[in-house]
Amino acid sequence: MLLSNESPKPIYQQIAEGIEDDILTRRLKEGEQAYSTNHIAKVYQINPATAGKGINMLVDEEILFKRRGLGMFVADGAVKRIRQKRKQSFYNDYLIKALLEAKKIGIGSNEIIEMIAKYEKGERP
Amino acid sequence: MKNAIEIYNLTKEYGNTIALENVTISCAHNKIYGLLGRNGAGKTTLMHLLAGQLLPTEGSIHIYGENVYENHEALAKICYIGPFSNINNYVKAYRVRDFFKTASLFYPNWDQDFADKLIRLFSLDIKKHYRNLSSGMLSMVSIVISLASRAPLTLLDEPYTGLDAAARQEFYDVLAEDYSNHPRTIIFSTHLIDEASKLFEDVILLHQGQILLQKSLETLEESSFVITGDEEILKSVLSNKNIIRIENMGRRAAYSLYDTLSEQEKPVLTQAGLEVRSLTLQQLFVYLTANKEGLRC
Numbered sequence: 001m002l003l004s005n006e007s008p009k010p011i012y013q014q015i016a017e018g019i020e021d022d023i024l025t026r027r028l029k030e031g032e033q034a035y036s037t038n039h040i041a042k043v044y045q046i047n048p049a050t051a052g053k054g055i056n057m058l059v060d061e062e063i064l065f066k067r068r069g070l071g072m073f074v075a076d077g078a079v080k081r082i083r084q085k086r087k088q089s090f091y092n093d094y095l096i097k098a099l100l101e102a103k104k105i106g107i108g109s110n111e112i113i114e115m116i117a118k119y120e121k122g123e124r125p
Numbered sequence: 126m127k128n129a130i131e132i133y134n135l136t137k138e139y140g141n142t143i144a145l146e147n148v149t150i151s152c153a154h155n156k157i158y159g160l161l162g163r164n165g166a167g168k169t170t171l172m173h174l175l176a177g178q179l180l181p182t183e184g185s186i187h188i189y190g191e192n193v194y195e196n197h198e199a200l201a202k203i204c205y206i207g208p209f210s211n212i213n214n215y216v217k218a219y220r221v222r223d224f225f226k227t228a229s230l231f232y233p234n235w236d237q238d239f240a241d242k243l244i245r246l247f248s249l250d251i252k253k254h255y256r257n258l259s260s261g262m263l264s265m266v267s268i269v270i271s272l273a274s275r276a277p278l279t280l281l282d283e284p285y286t287g288l289d290a291a292a293r294q295e296f297y298d299v300l301a302e303d304y305s306n307h308p309r310t311i312i313f314s315t316h317l318i319d320e321a322s323k324l325f326e327d328v329i330l331l332h333q334g335q336i337l338l339q340k341s342l343e344t345l346e347e348s349s350f351v352i353t354g355d356e357e358i359l360k361s362v363l364s365n366k367n368i369i370r371i372e373n374m375g376r377r378a379a380y381s382l383y384d385t386l387s388e389q390e391k392p393v394l395t396q397a398g399l400e401v402r403s404l405t406l407q408q409l410f411v412y413l414t415a416n417k418e419g420l421r422c
Contacts (some may be wrong), residue, residue, distance in 0.1 A: 005405045008350060009403075023278075037305070042302040045294075050343070100398055
C-alpha cells in the first residue's frame, strides 16, 4: 500500500483500505492477527492516532475485532463484508472513470464488452 | 489538568513590532501538533514563550497548569530544540558527549540506552568538538536530545537544518515509533510540510502573528480539494463552495477549495467528467497564506 496525500481519501481511510486489500488477497486470513496501531504508525511514518482511527473504522464495520491483551484480529466473514462494501464503490471509483475515458477516445459499449470477453478467455484485445 | 498547554490572549511585542497578537489556543495531552506559518509569522516567538525563554507582553501561558518563566521545575518538563544559532563561545568548546551529559542531568526522563541507539543510528562521533560539526550533525545532536529527553512537552522548532533526506526519514521513523511507545505532547514546526504532515494529529496555522486555524489533520484532509476540468462545469457545480484558488488553461481550470464535499457530491463531480484530488497540506498552507493580490476570488 502506498499512501498518497493527493488522494481524495484521508490517510486513515487509505490505511483501512490497505488492510482490507490484504484481507481480500488473503495476505491476512480470517482469524489471523492483524497489524497493530504502533506497527502501522512506524512503517508508514504516520501519527498512531491516525492509524488507530483506520483500525477502529474496520472494528466498527466488524472486519477486525479486538482480543483483550492480544491485539487486533481479522473477523470471520470479513472477506464477505469487504466485498459487499467495495461493490458499492466499484461503480463510482472505477467504472465511471473507465467509461468516461472510453467515450473520450471513441470506444463504444460493444467494443468494451468484446474486450471483457477476450480478457476472460485470457486473450489480448 | 485538562490540557497540556493553555494560552490565553497572548500578545508579544518587540518594540513597535507585534510578533503575536491575541493568540488563544489550547493543546491536549499527548498529541503531535504541526505548527505552520510563513517566515516571520511568529512560530519561533511562540516556541520561545512556551519554553519560558521570553515573557509575554500581555496574556498568559500555562503549561501543565503552571507559569513557566523562571520556574525550574516546570522547565524540566519542557524540551525546546531550535536552530543552533545563538550558541555562545563557552558552549563552542563542548564536545558532542558533553551536550548529552548536560541533557541527561537536566531531563528527569532521559533514556541513555535510547540516546546511545540514536547516536549509532546517526553515526555521530561523540568525541567531536561542537565547532567542528556540520549543520547536519548539529541537527542530529538536537534530535537525539529532543527524543532521548522524553520530555512531556517537546518543542521541535525546525529541528533539521542541513539534515539530508535519508537522515530526515530516519528521524520521522524514530519519532513515530518512540511516540507510539512513549506518548507525549509535541509541537513540531517545519517548512517541509508534506514530508512531516502524516505525523501530525492537529495543525495550528499562524499567519501574521495570529491564529488562522487550528484543526485536526483529518478535518483538513476532508475539507481541501482541487477539482479540475471544464471551467463552465466547475463554475456551475462549485458555485456555493469556498474557492481559494483558480488556475486557468484555456477552457480547462483547476479550482482549489477549502470546503467539504459530501459522499453524494463526489460521484456527481466524477460523472460530470471532473477530476477530484485532495490538496496536500502544503498546498493548502500556501494558498491560505498567499498574498491577497495572488488570489483571484
